[in-house]
Each structure stands twice: as structure tokens, then as C-alpha cells.
Amino acid sequence: MKKCRRCSKPATLHITEIVNNEVQTLHLCEGCAQAYLSQQDHPDPDEMSATAAKLIEGQDLDELDHLVCPNCGITFREFRSQGRLGCPHDYIAFETELMPLLENIHGSTQHCGKFPKRAPDSSQRQYQLIKLRNELRSLVEGEKYEEAARLRDRIQSLESELADDQPASGERHDA
Amino acid sequence: MDLESLTHKSGEWLKGQGPESDIVISSRIRLARNLAQYPFLSRADDRVRVEIEESLGQKLVDLPLEKPLSYFKVHTLENIDRQLLVERQLISRELSDNHGSRGVVLSDEENVSIMVNEEDHLRMQVIHSGLALDECWKEIDRIDDLIESEVTYAFSQQLGYLTACPTNVGTGIRVSVMLHLPALVVTKEIQKVFQALHKISLAVRGLYGEGSQAMGDFYQISNQVTLGKTEQQLIQQVKEVVPRIIFYERQARTALVKENREGLHDQISRAYGILKNAQTISSEETMHLLSSVRMGINLGLIDDLEIPTVNELFIHTQPAHLQKIKGTHLESGERNVARASYLRQRLSGRHPGEAN
Numbered sequence: 309m310k311k312c313r314r315c316s317k318p319a320t321l322h323i324t325e326i327v328n329n330e331v332q333t334l335h336l337c338e339g340c341a342q343a344y345l346s347q348q349d350h351p352d353p354d355e356m357s358a359t360a361a362k363l364i365e366g367q368d369l370d371e372l373d374h375l376v377c378p379n380c381g382i383t384f385r386e387f388r389s390q391g392r393l394g395c396p397h398d399y400i401a402f403e404t405e406l407m408p409l410l411e412n413i414h415g416s417t418q419h420c421g422k423f424p425k426r427a428p429d430s431s432q433r434q435y436q437l438i439k440l441r442n443e444l445r446s447l448v449e450g451e452k453y454e455e456a457a458r459l460r461d462r463i464q465s466l467e468s469e470l471a472d473d474q475p476a477s478g479e480r481h482d483a
Numbered sequence: 484m485d486l487e488s489l490t491h492k493s494g495e496w497l498k499g500q501g502p503e504s505d506i507v508i509s510s511r512i513r514l515a516r517n518l519a520q521y522p523f524l525s526r527a528d529d530r531v532r533v534e535i536e537e538s539l540g541q542k543l544v545d546l547p548l549e550k551p552l553s554y555f556k557v558h559t560l561e562n563i564d565r566q567l568l569v570e571r572q573l574i575s576r577e578l579s580d581n582h583g584s585r586g587v588v589l590s591d592e593e594n595v596s597i598m599v600n601e602e603d604h605l606r607m608q609v610i611h612s613g614l615a616l617d618e619c620w621k622e623i624d625r626i627d628d629l630i631e632s633e634v635t636y637a638f639s640q641q642l643g644y645l646t647a648c649p650t651n652v653g654t655g656i657r658v659s660v661m662l663h664l665p666a667l668v669v670t671k672e673i674q675k676v677f678q679a680l681h682k683i684s685l686a687v688r689g690l691y692g693e694g695s696q697a698m699g700d701f702y703q704i705s706n707q708v709t710l711g712k713t714e715q716q717l718i719q720q721v722k723e724v725v726p727r728i729i730f731y732e733r734q735a736r737t738a739l740v741k742e743n744r745e746g747l748h749d750q751i752s753r754a755y756g757i758l759k760n761a762q763t764i765s766s767e768e769t770m771h772l773l774s775s776v777r778m779g780i781n782l783g784l785i786d787d788l789e790i791p792t793v794n795e796l797f798i799h800t801q802p803a804h805l806q807k808i809k810g811t812h813l814e815s816g817e818r819n820v821a822r823a824s825y826l827r828q829r830l831s832g833r834h835p836g837e838a839n
Contacts, residue, residue: 380526392602394526396519396637396645399652406649410642413650416711419643421654422624424631434640439713446716 377401433470437463484553484591486564490807493798494571494593494610499790501613505781506729508661508701508794512619512718513608514627515646515655517637523647524600529583532600536584539599542633543588546626550590557585563812566803572610577601595626603647603655605630614725616658616718624714643710653710658721661690662728665700665778666735673702676728684708685724690797699770699797704728736782751779755788759830763819769800769826788830796829 373385382394384402393399399406410417420442440463447456496509517523521535536556544554557565557578565579574587578601585600598606607630609623637645643653651657667673677687690701704724706717739747754775757764777793779785798804800822806813809821 380522382526390525392525392647393523393649395522396517396639399639399642399645410649410652410710414653414708414710416708418641419639419653419710421643421656421713422627423643424636424638425628426631426635442711442713442716 372405375402375405433466437466437470440466484551484589486555486560486567487807489567489571490799490804493791493795494573496572496594496610496612497791497794497798498612499794501611501615503725503729504613504790506663506732507614507725508663509610509612510615510619511608511610511657511659511661512616512623513606513657513659514623514644515603515651515657516605516607516627516630516644517646518604519635519637521604524581524602524604525647527583527600532583532585535604536586536599539605539634540586540588543597543599543630546588546629548590548595548626548629550592550595552588552590552595554586554588557587558583563803563806567807570798570801570803574598575601575606578606595622597626597630603651614660614722616660616722620714620718650707651709654712654714654717656709656714656717657705658718659688659703659705660721660725661701661703662725662732663700663774663777664702664728664732665774666739667728667732668700669739670735672731672735676731680704680724683720683724685721698767699774701774701797736778740782747782748779748784751775751782751784755779755785755830758826760827761823763816764823764826765819766801766822769822770797773797773800792829796826799829800825 373383373388375384376382377394377398378401379397380395382398384405387393387398387402393402407417418438420438440459444456444459444463447453447459496511499508501507518535518539521527521531524532527535540554540556544552546552555568557568557574560568565574568574568587569576569579571593573589573593573596575598578585578587578598581600583600585598587599588597589595594610596608596610607623607626609619609626611618639645644655646652646655664673664676667676680687684707686705686707688703688705690698690703704721706721708717754772758769758772758776773793773796776785776788777790780788780790780793799808802813802818805818805821805825808825813821
């Protein structure tokens with residue numbers, strides 16, 4: 309029987325992982341496996357922090373680390389070390405730093421899914437527009453041109469409705 | 484619903500019904516949500532945690548769902564009961580191990596679970612047997628709407644639902660399907676599947692979700708991206724890939740039978756024989772052998788055992804379940820003996836609850 313990679317007990321658990329497209333197998337005893345897995349419960353904060361550091365390269369990391377959210381008091385360094393934000397406002401307080409990270413994780417920085425039904429009517433239609441534009445993109449990608457044309461008409465009428473309501477602000481206006 | 488009764492039954496999602504249920508164990512969708520007026524959990528002190536837990540707990544139990552809901556204050560539960568809920572996939576390890584005020588709402592059939600004060604203020608999930616993602620979405624979407632009519636979620640027009648970890652922001656959705664892939668494991672084709680899934684940004688995890696290893700040849704396939712796509716698109720991505728994996732698994736099973744039917748039949752029968760006769764057996768060995776037996780039933784090589792029983796045994800032979808069934812604390816060695824005894828009784832067709 310294989311020995312645990314971290315101690316000398318017999319390895320009873322074999323963990324297969326894919327890291328950077330490479331398959332890696334870890335042989336661990338039950339205790340070490342538990343410890344390993346509980347660390348892995350979430351995207352490794354170290355990894356995320358390394359990515360964050362890499363993405364904001366060229367800027368003074370030290371200076372960034374001292375950024376503080378005025379709402380919850382978390383520093384950017386604390387976020388980097390634990391991988392968790394402190395409050396919803398952090399997304400605004402650390403916006404410049406977080407956007408490249410989000411782009412890296414999700415390949416996008418614009419939500420186009422569900423939105424709260426309680427949002428004001430004008431925002432509802434903005435969300436609807438974002439969602440429809442996203443659908444349009446995937447229809448065009450899927451070469452479904454007829455459906456795409458119909459959707460384009462809907463988007464245009466929604467756009468003109470919105471323009472009528474709010475003459476000065478065609479684009480989004482975040483709070 | 485009380486926790487004592489849980490050990491004598493199993494959730495709807497283990498019933499082995501629904502489309503493709505020989506390979507697809509269950510489908511699950513979870514949403515992460517936070518309340519706008521509170522900090523995330525990492526910055527929430529005990530007082531804030533109590534406030535969130537108390538206000539949400541009551542609102543959740545009162546949700547106008549068809550199914551009756553029960554609320555458990557997780558911080559007041561014994562270790563063993565928290566472990567029991569983890570083994571049944573009703574709460575996460577994180578919720579079990581966290582500190583401070585926290586809770587979970589469960590439906591009687593165990594399809595619905597809403598965790599309070601996990602990594603986010605709310606983590607809600609709907610789980611169904613077989614390949615049933617659309618049903619899951621319909622239900623969780625409605626539950627989310629109902630909760631949202633009672634509270635204000637942290638939401639931004641650009642980033643969607645705001646979550647404690649940036650990996651969940653946007654839709655806050657995790658769509659996952661649990662598959663039983665023993666033939667792909669035996670033929671070592673599974674690595675190719677992993678690599679292909681990785682390329683399209685889908686994650687592969689073990690039985691107990693995030694970070695657990697693949698016990699009993701169970702794998703969960705789920706989305707990683709949560710921002711920039713609609714919920715429907717993210718569900719669709721998983722829905723499209725699953726039939727292909729099912730196809731590969733069936734192909735591998737056919738190849739195994741074709742290559743060496745006697746050998747396979749022998750191996751499966753021996754696995755069944757050990758489970759029916761062992762006097763002491765570890766959890767790992769049990770999972771491994773049950774996996775063989777499960778495939779054996781699906782291939783028609785075992786005909787006196789039902790899939791739902793095997794599905795249930797995967798869960799009921801785990802440490803907290805065994806101890807609840809026995810009604811006493813058991814050390815690892817004692818558990819192995821109790822597990823073997825439980826398996827012998829269940830597999831001889833006599834339920835351990837019944838009189839001897």
C-alpha cells in the first residue's frame with residue numbers, strides 16, 4: 309500500500325485533481341486528506357491572491373493592500389489573504405482592483421441574469437435590455453439569424469421606450 | 484420533521500428515479516444571496532449573526548410553499564446531528580463547522596435546503612433524483628422570488644447578486660449533476676472527461692461537493708462561471724455536456740462486458756459477497772464495493788437488489804448515520820464492525836429496525 313504523501317501512514321484516499329490542465333494524483337491518509345480537502349473547500353485564497361497580485365502588477369501592491377472599505381473596514385490585504393470580501397460595498401471600494409480579477413474568473417464584468425423584482429421600473433427595463441442583448445449575441449453565434457432579427461426589433465423598441473422615459477441617460481447609471 | 488426520523492428513511496433525491504437515473508444520481512441548483520443591509524459573514528460579529536439568523540429563520544419557515552418546512556438552529560445541534568446533515572447533503576461542511584448563530588430550513592422530502600449564515604447570508608438549494616435541472620431551477624427560482632419579496636438582496640446593476648467570494652458574484656448560481664461513473668474509472672477514461680470539462684470551464688468534484696474526493700466513483704459536474712451569462716445559459720451548458728458523459732460511461736460499460744463478461748461478473752459478485760458477509764469494513768471499502776454492486780445491478784448481473792437500497796446504503800453506512808442508527812457513540816473500529824453488521828442485515832433482506 310502506498311504511504312501518505314504528508315506523513316507515513318498508509319494512503320487510503322487518492323485524490324485526482326486537474327491543475328493547469330495537468331492531472332495530478334495525491335495519495336493521502338484519512339487525516340491528511342481531511343485537512344487537505346477542507347483547505348480546498350473553496351478556490352484557494354492563495355491562488356486567488358496570487359492572481360490578484362499578478363493582475364494589478366505594475367501598481368504598488370503595498371499601497372493597494374492598505375486600501376480600506378469605508379463601510380466595513382476590511383483592507384484589500386485582508387481580502388487577498390482570506391479570499392472573502394467584507395460587505396457588498398467592497399465591490400465599489402475595491403472596484404479598480406476587483407474588475408480585472410472578475411474578468412479573469414468569469415470572462416465578463418456585466419451581469420445579465422436574474423434581477424430583483426423589487427428594483428424600480430426603469431432599472432427593470434435596463435436589466436431586461438442587458439439580458440436581451442446577451443441573448444442576441446448567443447443567437448448570432450449560433451447562426452440563428454431569423455430569431456436574432458426578431459430579438460433585435462424587440463431590443464430596439466425597448467431602447468426607444470427607455471430613451472423616451474429618460475432623455476438624458478441612455479447608458480446605465482450606477483449608484 | 485425531526486432528525487431522529489431521518490436515519491430510517493432517505494431523501495427523495497436518493498430514490499433512483501427520474502431520467503437517466505442509472506448514471507445520474509441527482510441534479511442540484513443552489514443560489515447564493517446576501518442581505519443588502521448587513522456586512523458579509525467574515526465581518527459580521529456574533530450580534531449581527533444572531534440578528535440575521537433570527538430575522539431570516541422566521542421568514543423562511545413561513546414561506547408559502549406547498550411543502551412543509553422545518554427550521555433547525557444549527558449552532559444548537561450536537562456534533563453528530565450536524566454531521567448527519569452533512570452526510571445527507573442537506574448542509575455544507577462549511578455551515579457545520581462555522582461558528583456563531585446559523586441555521587437551515589429543510590423540506591420533509593429533503594429536496595429543499597436553505598442555509599442561513601454559511602459563506603453567504605443565504606445559500607438555497609433544490610435537489611432532485613435523476614437528470615432534472617429544469618425542475619430544480621423552477622423551484623429554486625420561485626423560492627428565491629418568495630424570499631426576495633420579504634428582504635432586500637445586495638445587488639448591483641453591473642455585477643448582479645453580490646457575494647462574499649468574487650467567484651460566485653452575478654447569478655450566484657451553481658448548477659450541478661452527480662454522476663456515477665464506475666466504468667470510466669475502471670477503464671481510466673475518466674481523465675479524458677475531466678480534461679474536456681476543464682476546457683469548457685466546468686468543475687468536477689466528489690460526492691460531498693466542493694473539495695471532496697470521488698468516493699464510490701461519484702462525480703459532480705458543475706459550472707464555475709457565474710457572471711456574464713444568464714441562469715438559463717449556465718444550466719444549458721451542464722445539460723448539454725451530461726448526455727455525452729452518460730454516452731461515454733455506457734460505452735465503457737458495454738466494452739467491459741464485451742471484453743470479459745465472466746471476469747466482470749465475478750468481480751461484481753465478489754464485491755456483493757464481501758458486503759453481505761464482512762464482519763468489519765471501512766467506509767472507503769464499503770463505498771468502493773457498493774459502486775461495483777450498483778453497476779452490477781444496472782448491467783443485469785445482480786438481480787435481487789434494488790438501486791434505491793444501494794443509493795441509501797452509500798449514505799447510511801457513513802459514520803454519523805451508523806452512530807444514530809446504533810444510538811450510541813462509536814470509535815472508528817467499532818464503526819467498522821457496526822457497518823458490517825448493518826450491511827449484512829440490509830443485504831439479507833431484513834431491515835435492521837425490525838425485530839430479530
